[in-house]
Amino acid sequence: MEKKKVVINAEGIDRSLTRIAYEILEKNKGIEDLVLIGIRTGGIYLAQRLQIKIEQIEKARVPMGIVDITLYRDDLLTSNRKPRLGKTDIPFSLDGRKIVLVDDVLFTGRTIRAAMDALIDFGRPKLIQLAVLIDRGHRELPIRADFVGKNLPSSLWEDVSVHLTEKNGVDEVVIEPGQE
Amino acid sequence: MILQKKDILGIKDLPVEEIAIILDTAESFVEVSSREIKKVPTLRGKTIINLFYEASTRTRTSFEIAGKRLSADTINISASTSSVVKGETLIDTAKNLEAMNPDVIVIRHSASGAPHMLARMVRQSVINAGDGSNEHPTQALLDLMTIRAKKGTITGLKVAIVGDIAHSRVARSNIYGLQKMGAQVTVAGPATMMPRDIEGMGVEVRTSLEEAVSGVDVIMMLRIQLERQQQNFFPSLREYAQHYCLSRRHLDLAGPDVLVMHPGPINRGVEIAPEIADGPSSVILEQVTNGVAVRMALLYLLTGGKQ
Numbered sequence: 001m002e003k004k005k006v007v008i009n010a011e012g013i014d015r016s017l018t019r020i021a022y023e024i025l026e027k028n029k030g031i032e033d034l035v036l037i038g039i040r041t042g043g044i045y046l047a048q049r050l051q052i053k054i055e056q057i058e059k060a061r062v063p064m065g066i067v068d069i070t071l072y073r074d075d076l077l078t079s080n081r082k083p084r085l086g087k088t089d090i091p092f093s094l095d096g097r098k099i100v101l102v103d104d105v106l107f108t109g110r111t112i113r114a115a116m117d118a119l120i121d122f123g124r125p126k127l128i129q130l131a132v133l134i135d136r137g138h139r140e141l142p143i144r145a146d147f148v149g150k151n152l153p154s155s156l157w158e159d160v161s162v163h164l165t166e167k168n169g170v171d172e173v174v175i176e177p178g179q180e
Numbered sequence: 181m182i183l184q185k186k187d188i189l190g191i192k193d194l195p196v197e198e199i200a201i202i203l204d205t206a207e208s209f210v211e212v213s214s215r216e217i218k219k220v221p222t223l224r225g226k227t228i229i230n231l232f233y234e235a236s237t238r239t240r241t242s243f244e245i246a247g248k249r250l251s252a253d254t255i256n257i258s259a260s261t262s263s264v265v266k267g268e269t270l271i272d273t274a275k276n277l278e279a280m281n282p283d284v285i286v287i288r289h290s291a292s293g294a295p296h297m298l299a300r301m302v303r304q305s306v307i308n309a310g311d312g313s314n315e316h317p318t319q320a321l322l323d324l325m326t327i328r329a330k331k332g333t334i335t336g337l338k339v340a341i342v343g344d345i346a347h348s349r350v351a352r353s354n355i356y357g358l359q360k361m362g363a364q365v366t367v368a369g370p371a372t373m374m375p376r377d378i379e380g381m382g383v384e385v386r387t388s389l390e391e392a393v394s395g396v397d398v399i400m401m402l403r404i405q406l407e408r409q410q411q412n413f414f415p416s417l418r419e420y421a422q423h424y425c426l427s428r429r430h431l432d433l434a435g436p437d438v439l440v441m442h443p444g445p446i447n448r449g450v451e452i453a454p455e456i457a458d459g460p461s462s463v464i465l466e467q468v469t470n471g472v473a474v475r476m477a478l479l480y481l482l483t484g485g486k487q
Contacts, residue, residue, distance in 0.1 A: 121217045
């Protein structure tokens with residue numbers, strides 16, 4: 001059986017995030033009204049890194065918040081697994097802001113839909129953009145990312161995982177056989 | 181890990197790990213209640229029946245708000261306005277409610293064990309909102325949550341519970357919960373209000389309020405149940421207040437940053453001096469706020485997935 005394969009290493013992740021940071025600034029013409037929102041849990045660390053990179057480029061810090069999408073999941077009542085509820089922490093108004101929603105892997109799109117529902121309960125942002133490190137395809141909803149680190153076409157029977165030093169002690173993106 | 185049981189009937193049979201999960205989940209729900217839009221779609225399409233055979237304002241309202249903030253449909257039934265006044269038994273009421281296919285039944289009843297019987301009769305999740313003098317698990321959970329939020333931990337704390345221990349379901353649930361979470365519990369009150377088996381519960385017993393509160397981290401005052409006054413557990417309210425009303429001098433005997441708690445409703449000047457009830461040590465209103473979060477957590481954990 002095929003084993004775990006590292007498809008992006010630490011340097012690759014860093015380069016992708018640097019490029020995404022520049023793309024965010026270019027698309028939004030700077031940082032005015034810009035906020036970063038990381039989706040718990042993988043998106044938090046990536047949003048923090050983008051916040052640092054943007055600060056290095058612009059010499060100013062954009063606000064960053066955290067959204068937990070558990071309460072907005074559409075499979076909560078049908079799934080046998082109850083996800084552990086985490087905290088949402090958005091200590092600023094989202095009214096009129098340009099939100100860059102950050103996640104590690106874009107897959108079916110359901111997580112992003114849930115995150116957008118949650119954000120809209122907090123206020124009326126001017127726009128929401130999506131930044132992901134990996135887009136692995138298999139969308140079930142009409143959602144696409146504005147900023148993508150790497151497109152990684154994958155089989156439904158594969159698992160794509162983003163490991164980050166803050167959580168896993170190493171920076172790498174791995175693909176491995178999943179459960180059929 | 182998720183809750184293993186279908187029902188929440190008491191703290192006595194709730195494992196420590198499950199108490200911790202409930203408290204962790206409840207902490208996340210505090211944020212939902214602080215938003216401008218205090219509603220999430222989590223339990224859309226679920227039905228919760230609040231079946232209250234005893235008068236209650238805060239517990240019933242707290243459950244109702246908890247359900248509504250999770251987008252569930254909540255229905256309140258009071259014994260005084262239901263078929264109970266026509267002579268219907270609890271079992272018949274339960275069978276009829278079950279036939280309407282709700283998802284959770286919250287019950288308060290004056291008879292100890294009524295929620296346990298209901299839980300055996302129906303397939304839905306049952307939450308005990310207070311049964312006789314047995315248990316009041318959601319009150320104990322919100323008390324544990326409040327203590328943990330304020331003190332950072334429950335392990336190693338000294339807690340005094342003062343008042344009518346014998347008839348208090350709040351006291352029983354809190355004794356179980358606090359001990360399970362590693363606190364040391366002292367109870368105090370008139371000898372007539374101490375249950376006979378109290379030492380068997382592993383608590384220290386005092387009849388003096390001064391002794392009970394010396395050096396403690398938390399003082400939990402219980403309500404004097406005026407409705408039981410005719411049973412003569414003490415000569416008069418005035419005499420009770422002279423011995424057991426928490427005042428400034430008691431707080432001076434307690435540990436620094438002592439928390440004063442009360443499950444409500446307060447009889448001002450009987451259990452707590454007004455300036456203490458409204459003072460900086462009091463977390464009585466935070467208990468109420470946390471009550472909604474704890475009940476949201478229980479509804480979420482009991483109904484959030486396929487059974």
